[in-house]
Amino acid sequence: MSTTLNPPETGTESLAVDRSVVNAALDGRWANLRRESRDLCLEPEFRRVSGLSMDDHRERVLEQLHGLVARDAVHRAFPARLGGMDDHGGSLARFEELVVGDPSLQIKAGVQWGLFASAILHLGTEQHHDAFLPGALQLTAPGAFAMTEIGHGSDVAAIGTTATYDPETEEFVLHTPFRAAWKDYLGNAAKDGVAAVVFAQLITQGVNHGVHAFYTPIREVTPEGRAGALLPGISSEDDGLKGGLNGIDNGRLAFDHVRVPRTNLLNRYGDVTADGTYSSSIESPGRRFFTMLGTLVQGRVSLSGAANAVSKMALATAIRYGNERRQFTADDPNSEVVLLDYQRHQRRLLPLLARTYAAQFNHNQLLQRFHEVFSGEFDTDADREDLETLAAASKPLTTWLCLETVQQAREACGGAGYMAENKFTGWHSDMDVYATFEGDNNVLLQLVGKRLLTDYGRSIARMDVAGTVRYVADRAADMTLHRTPLRRAAQSISDFGSAARSALEIREPAVQRELLEERVETMVEAIADALRPAQHASAAEAARLFNENQNDLIEAARAHGDLLQWEAFTEALATIKDADTKRVLTWLRDLFGLVTIERNLSWYLINGRISNQRARTVTSYINRLLARLRPYAVDLVESFGYSPEHVGATIGTGVERTRQEEARDYYRRLRASGQEPVSEKALRDAEKKAQKKAASAR
Missing domain, CATH: 2.40.110.10 (Butyryl-CoA Dehydrogenase, subunit A, domain 2)
Structure with missing residues (x-):
């Protein structure tokens, strides 16, 4: 038995994840072709x-x-x-x-x-x-x-x-x-x-x-x-x-x-x-x-899919290894703790697991849209424009995620992760250029940002007089609520003394969607307002204004990509019929949503979108989700469909479990034989205890 530092919450240990159901959802419409290619x-x-x-x-x-x-x-x-x-x-x-x-x-x-x-x-x-x-x-x-x-x-x-x-x-x-x-x-x-x-x-x-x-x-x-x-x-x-x-x-x-x-x-x-x-x-x-x-555009689409595949293989290796590798004792001096039971280890790998699931579900939708356009099913100018924008949003997020995942997974495997036979170093070298293949990631996100601005401009242009009046009134109300401390104070009052209430709210899909969506909309509107003077400015002044807002535009596009992934994950959940599996995947979706919000907490706080109380709740609830998901981490990577033979990393083949069992068996037999040396610390502790007892008797 391993020492469990973060036991799952009561009532969750007995859930059964149907790996075949999850794999079918991940591999999508062309699952059989994917599996054939892997096996090739x-x-x-x-x-x-x-x-x-x-x-x-x-x-x-x-x-x-x-x-x-x-x-x-x-x-x-x-x-x-x-x-x-x-x-x-x-x-x-x-x-x-x-x-x-x-x-x-x-x-x-x-x-x-x-x-x-x-x-x-x-x-x-x-x-x-x-x-x-x-x-x-x-x-x-x-x-x-x-x-x-x-x-x-x-x-x-x-x-x-x-x-x-x-x-x-x-x-x-x-x-x-x-x-x-x-x-x-x-x-x-x-x-x-x-x-x-x-x-x-x-x-x-x-x-x-x-x-x-x-x-x-x-x-x-x-x-x-x-x-x-x-x-x-x-x-x-x-x-x-x-x-x-x-x-x-x-x-x-x-x-x-x-x-x-x-x-x-x-x-x-x-x-x-x-x-x-x-x-x-x-x-x-x-x-x-x-x-x-x-x-x-298929180059960008395929790079996104290949990056997801490498992320999945890296996580499969790191989580398989982390579920077997032991280090340091806790409450039981004779049993070291499995790495994946440490909260920090979970924090390193499980959010990446959630993000990889979200990226794959989003990629499935992108691939479906690609097929519809190129097969002629839906091939209008608008369809092609949508496809180009989706690909330009997806490819940066998936390739950056791949590089981050490979690095974190490598570090999570310690020195073993640095050995070429375990693939991480090779993946990092090969996948690095994916961030600039088929368009530098920042340039692609700038294209997405420009499309967001265009759509925003079109939506404003289509408004009639009454609609414009309503819009101005709504924005004035929004200014009152969000750009003064009033909304923040009201939310703090409603949350005060009730972390449980805050947790219940942030786990609601509607709340997560609103927070992710509102960030995109607010950022795009702010950029549009900042760029409005460029319409009547000289070319040099217009270029200066755009350059001043370029970073914000790229960040807005990245936030849009996060929203697309959250929505794709949520839509995929609706296709899962098995109750236990759906429950576990819902936790994983919540983890994705909340780590995305947590990553941008400064924006939400500065813009009055979230209270200090709720901001603290985001992090605490993430920790609860990590403990819930820990028992299913191996199920979730096995559901990727990449066997140890597919991946080819030595430490992902079960050899570490064999080594650990050999070591544990050795020390068990040594203790049973009575020949185990007494540690100096144990000897000193015994002496101190005896001295204390003798002093007490006097």
Whole structure:
């Protein structure tokens, strides 16, 4: 028996969590495909081999990609006439789980089929599909996605590479005019790629029509089907050893007046006739640009899903280990305490567990929305705009959560967590770049913040006179209640002397929703008010005002992402029919909501949204939830569906339990034999007790 420092509350110990029910909810609509992909990663061919050199790691991952092709594992999102199934959501669900085998495998597969081939599919027309997709799908034409430039990063609209049309030869001339316009960080660019989808400023008849994509051969193909020499005008450099993901041959590309046929323009959204006349179905250049980039949103969606997978594996390892590893005695001098029984250990891991559940439920909704848009079920401009905003909100939160989870889980496992065999250090190295992949997280949240401001402006603009009057009156009342001490004082009076009443209120879903929602709304309104003078200001003054409020805008977007996750968790709870399971998951949802509120308590206090009494109750109730959830921590990570074999971390396989049982058995036998040495402390304590007794007798 272990010593229990934080026993669960009476009446909760006998609850039974149905792991299959929880797993079904977590894995979502494409559960079977997720499980198939995880199990594929159990095959030795797809497992990461530690200690490989960079060159050997790259070669192994390339062979793994050929293995995926051989198993028909890459076509699912593509048209049926090309061997696919037009199943966009299912394809992404399978792809995300490849991170179980090796993050380098997941990302290189994403480069080939999620970026290179998908750009051909979504930006090209049927003639491009027929000409270029077979090679991309069968991996006879490994390709790079040449968008990012050294000098502009996330600012794709400002890239320097040009594609100038020559009507005499009916060719585009691709050119890199300066060093900062080199394409960089491109998978398949350093070694394996024979073609690239190159993004460049399309110039024809002296007019720049903005960024468009061009299918561009970059290397010869050898008789063995491998990438050979660079083609004339193409320059390439190897990015070399990176902080992680070294199974991918990232590199740079530059173009010195490289000519490609006019028909290599991926012209779904913009075309050039033989004489150089440009046309597009989308009149606005800005709208056209964002529409083209919006077709590539699946990169952000899949990174979010893969980050969740790593968070789950890290937590599964740390909680399995923490449930077995013992350290320090408490009330029983002969029994050390299991790490997960310590409140601090629970505080480190269980809130991350709650956040990971919330992130996964939110991702399931995002993936569903992605599928609806790309399958054509719901594919209006508004649907695509919503999808882009949701992806831009989700990807930062999940990738940051992954890095935080991996680090905390590593520390929670002590020195064992630092061993490469237990995966944490490798995950940290590989997942670090996910925070800037497919858009820097802060830039993405800024996009979300701008959308929130736009929606706020639209809601104000749609109000009639009566509605405006009511709105002003409501805001005046809000000012009275929240921006003076009156509301805070009233709440303190109602809470005074009744922590139980405060706890009952904050555990109510309506109260949690209100607190999370109100923070977003209040922040957005305050930013909108601060930016209102920019409407009639000079460009320089408008830029200054925006910059002054940029951080607040990003924080508002992050708060919006928290709200989306809480709502997704709550909606998922409604699908759980088993009463015990639902009760445990409700505690976990409450933990997510309350740790989110606790993280932002200063804002709630400063803005009068919560009293000092209730603020203290938030923290105390979190501690109660930790004790309630402790008995079910292992159930909750086992429900992820990642077995110890999937994860591959030695300390997550039960070896620690064996070691601990061996040690405990040794000391039991030693005590039973009567040969256990007496500790100096015990001897001194006995002597003091005897002396005290003798003195008392005198």
